[in-house]
Amino acid sequence: MSDRPTNVLIVGVGGQGVILVSKVLTEVCQARGLAVKQSEVHGMAKRGGAVFSHVRFGREIWSPTIAQGEADVLLALEWAEGLRWLGHLSRAGTLIADTRRIVPLAACLDRSWGAQPAYPRRSPEDLLAGIANGFAIDATGIAMDLGNARVANTVVLGALSAVLGQPAEDWQPVLARNVPPKTVEVNHAAFARGRAWIESRPEPRPAASPPARQPVGATAPMNGVRLVITESWCKGCDICVKMCPERCLALNGAQVVELSDAGACTGCRVCEWLCPDFAITVDRGGQEPRA
Amino acid sequence: MHEQPSLEAAGRNEAPALRVMSGNEAIARGAWEAGVKVAAAYPGTPSTEILENIATYPAEDVEAQWATNEKVSVDVAIGASFAGARALAAMKHVGLNVAADAFMSQTYIGAHGGLVLVVCDDPGIHSSQNAQDTRLLCRLANAPVLEPADAQEALDFTRLAFDLSERFDTPVVVRGTTLLSHTRSQVRVGARKARETLGFSEDREKNVMTPTNARKRHPLLLEREAKLRAYFEEADITRWEQGSADFGVITVGTAYSYVREVAPTASILKLAGSYPLPEETIGRFCRSVGRVLVVEELEPVVETEIRAMGIAVAGKDCISRIGELSPDVVRDGLARAGFIAPAAKPEPLPGTEVVRPPVLCAGCSHVSTYMALRALDVRVAGDIGCYTLAATPPLLAIDTVVSMGSSIANAVGMAKAGTERPVVATIGDSTFLHAGIPALIDAVYNQADITVLLLDNHVTAMTGGQDHPGTGRTLRGADTHRVDYAELARACGVEWVETVDSYDLGALHRTVREAVQFKGVALVISDRPCVLDPVKIKGPAFTVLAADCTACQACLNIGCPSITWGDERYDGHYKAQIDDGCIGCTLCAQICPTGAIQLAQS
Structure with a gap:
């Protein structure tokens, strides 16, 4: 074996099993008599944040982390996390990415009319075109096919074992002792499927693209929206103020509702619908509502 | 190449009896091998697993316990050292600030039984409020500091630290970092060195830090520094x-x-x-x-x-x-520095930034409390814990966060300075026990007009679910006394105390409003267990009936990670969808204006 260490970067989202994958890989390397270092950041992992784990193995390992552009394998359990870490992948390296998209809440906070989720729109075809060895695998689909979406990480692990060119027998016992006893069988099946997926040598091209969202139209500021408030009908019950999702309404000194933060109003009409006295109407200017 | 290749590194890869260990596991192992008898800590990333691992060694070997805060943990270790046993306290970097008072005195006293403080820095600020460098505090204390490079050294240096502590009569700091704590690599382990207790240190001139005694000890500190310097000149760890x-x-x-x-x-x-x-x-x-x-x-x-x-x-x-x-x-x-040629690397592949900040869990019992506060137009002094995330979008419900236990006294200051809005402090159960109680007493004593919201989720959640005096269980899982927060608050003189179910949004709104209106210190205990620890809670899931959803996205304001945009649109906005992470807390169903969120049909 060469003196150069092998670098595997494993990335994903909290709860996907990044740590399990890296733990199994680390133990397999240990069992093969290699020096190995595995380091991870998991302080906030439980809370849905990004998780990553560096695994380096070989004859002698110094740095616990992988330098930019030096990962031999980038293993992404989630599509956008793979994109995030692409700069760490060596130009000659291999990308194995689950095409599963976990769109975070933070990508869904833009309330402007026609807003799109803040999630990378890059398609697998486009991505793999620029990479030496790329595999976009629908690991979550395969796992669901096996009846347990949670073993998607083991599908990817199986793929990794094939890419590293290591015999399956080295991995299965390690895998078995790192998963709950009840799930050993399905994990073995998942591992075999992931391995077979690589070994059947599909053209390094993607499985079906995830469905792209159709644009709704240009993102338009809400300057066309106007709240028409019939002051004499408002009895200051506060329902609209409390229920407004954007908190842009307030009661004024006369206990009558007013639009206190016009810039925040998205024209969602919750106030119009909830007002027991029909005191509020949303006038959207020229913008046509769409179903 | 190297004339003296690192024998240790070469050998490390060949010896068969190597174990893969994280730095934290190795520190625990090193302490156990050194014969540590008493170990205490307050949980704090990245140091938490040190005590958890020490607790995996036999109870007859080592007393391992959670302390209410870092100063208590260090004082417990100091007490054990006085009594002649080897003792350890582990903490994150900011924990040493809390323990600094004891540390700065103890360095004058020295150590009888070996006394080791393990302090883990967080240079990348992955899970902390700052990146302070512990080594500066060690310099300030004239206390030697050992800095392991990897898990093997974490074990070796921790074991050695106890010997140095006794040999040079000093507390010794083992300083790690996040990457040391959380990197796993091969470690050669040894056996435990059984140790007789040294007996109590009968030396009042040394152990009682009055000014007279301290003045005598100060020059000894400098002598100790010189001896340690000579040691490091000769020792093979240099x-x-x-x-x-x-x-x-x-x-x-x-x-x-x-x-x-x-x-x-x-x-x-x-x-x-x-x-x-x-x-x-x-x-x-x-x-x-x-x-x-x-x-x-x-x-x-x-x-x-x-x-x-x-x-x-x-x-x-x-x-x-x-x-x-x-x-x-x-x-x-x-x-x-001109030592090597600049890296001649090809342009890295272009990555794409993804916004994926940490969020409160689906069903987190803290969320509703902050929703109630947002409806009230109050100033909110926050504290350290998972709930610090309520300061970020979409909740945006916390105005300030400083350090462990700061919220209550921060609120007292805000109220005394005079603000246009009522002032509320929010603090978790473990943080309240850590440093909140003196501030609560202060608020009552100084007749401050504040509301304190105790977010009681029955566990130290942020660090992964550790027990504390409010859980009624010890680090080793034994039953023990459980603090009653309401009784404690009344004993401190808080006259208005109410406990409310965090999942009952209506009751929570009502209770918090009344508490804020109360003149004086009011305490609301918002009570629901953490959904992750100690038991993973999973109830019947909810779903969005797309036909009834008007895409107002009010449910997205909860900040629940299981609620995102679906594929359908209504009037230019995406309708909500709930994924399989839903644990059935019902909050979204309680606020949905159109009743579109209902129990999923199984």
């Missing part, structure tokens, strides 16, 4: 690796691994720690090579001392004082 004569690198701790990675031919002086420094060895090393670069993480602690010796070295002019080191950072630093 490692000189002869390489190129053109340039040399002086480094310490995890930085060493990066130097070896990117400059395999350099001459390296690897220090065991940054205080006290083996000045003579450093002088000889610097004279043996053309130029010297000091590579250390965070502050220029070693560099400043070497410059004070009158030796010109490069250091922080080449490597940033900010953030974690990495192979890239160290390589760039060596290149900037």
Whole structure:
């Protein structure tokens, strides 16, 4: 074996099993008599944040982390996390990415009319075109096919074992002792499927693209929206103020509702619908509502 | 190449009985091998697993316990040292601030039974409020600090620290970092050295820090410094690796691994720690090579001392004082110093940034409390815990967060200064026990008009679900007394105390409103267990009936990670969807204006 260490970067989202994958890989390397270092950041992992784990193995390992552009394998359990870490992948390296998209809440906070989720729109075809060895695998689909979406990480692990060119027998016992006893069988099946997926040598091209969202139209500021408030009908019950999702309404000194933060109003009409006295109407200017 | 290759490193890869261990596991192992008898800690990332691992060793070997805060943990360890046992306290970097009072006195007293403080820094601020460099506090305390480079050294240095503590009559700090704590690598382990207790330290002049005694101890501190300096000159943990004569690198701790990675031919002086420094060895090393670069993480602690010796070295002019080191950072630093050629790497593949901040869990019992506060137009002083995330979108319900237990006294100050809005402090159960109680007493004593919201989720959640005095269970899982917060508050003089179910949004709104209206200190205990620990809670899931959803996205304001945009739209906005992470807390169903969120049909 060469003196150069092998670098595997494993990335994903909290709860996907990044740590399990890296733990199994680390133990397999240990069992093969290699020096190995595995380091991870998991302080906030439980809370849905990004998780990553560096695994380096070989004859002698110094740095616990992988330098930019030096990962031999980038293993992404989630599509956008793979994109995030692409700069760490060596130009000659291999990308194995689950095409599963976990769109975070933070990508869904833009309330402007026609807003799109803040999630990378890059398609697998486009991505793999620029990479030496790329595999976009629908690991979550395969796992669901096996009846347990949670073993998607083991599908990817199986793929990794094939890419590293290591015999399956080295991995299965390690895998078995790192998963709950009840799930050993399905994990073995998942591992075999992931391995077979690589070994059947599909053209390094993607499985079906995830469905792209159709644009709704240009993102338009809400300057066309106007709240028409019939002051004499408002009895200051506060329902609209409390229920407004954007908190842009307030009661004024006369206990009558007013639009206190016009810039925040998205024209969602919750106030119009909830007002027991029909005191509020949303006038959207020229913008046509769409179903 | 190296004339003295690291034997230890070569051997490490061949010996069969190696175990893969994280730095934290190795520190625990080292302490156990050293015969530690009493170990205490308050949980704090990245140090938490040290005590959890010590607790995996037999109870007859070691007393392992959670302390209410870091000062208590250090005082417990000090007490054990007085009594003649080897003792350890582990904490994160900011924990040493809490324990600093005891630490700064104890350094004058020294150590009877070996006394070791393990302090884990967080240079990358992954899970902390700052990136303070513990080594500066060690310098301030005149206490020796050992800085392991990897898990093997974490074990070896921790074991050694106990010997040094007894030999030199001093508390010893083992300083780690996030990357040391959470990197797993092969470690050669040893056996436990069974130890007889030394018996109680019968020496009042040494153990009672009155001014008279302290004045006598101060010069002894400086003598101790000189002895330790001589020790580090001779000890093999100060490692000189002869390489190129053109340039040399002086480094310490995890930085060493990066130097070896990117400059395999350099001459390296690897220090065991940054205080006290083996000045003579450093002088000889610097004279043996053309130029010297000091590579250390965070502050220029070693560099400043070497410059004070009158030796010109490069250091922080080449490597940033900010953030974690990495192979890239160290390589760039060596290149900037002119020691190696700049990395000739191809352009990295273009990545794409993804916004994926940490969020409160689906069903988190903290969320509703902050929804109720947002409806009230109040000032909110926050505290340290998962709920700090309520300061971020979409909740945006916290105005300030300083340090453990700050919220209540911050609120007192805000109220006394006079604000246009009512003032509320929010604090978790574990944080309240850690440092909130003195502030609550202060608020009552000084007749402040504030509301305190105790977010009681029955566990230390942020660090992964540790027990504390409010859970009624010890670190080793034994039943113990459980603090009653309402009784405690009344005993402190709080006249208005109510407990409310965090999942009952209506009751919560009503209770918080009444509490804010109360003149004086009011305490609301918002009570629901954490959904992750100690038991993972999973109830019947909810779903969005798309036909009834008007895409008002009010449910997205909860900040639940299981609620995102679906594929359908209504009037230019995406309708909501709920994924399989839903645990059935019902909050979204309680606020949906159109009743579109209903129990999923199984």
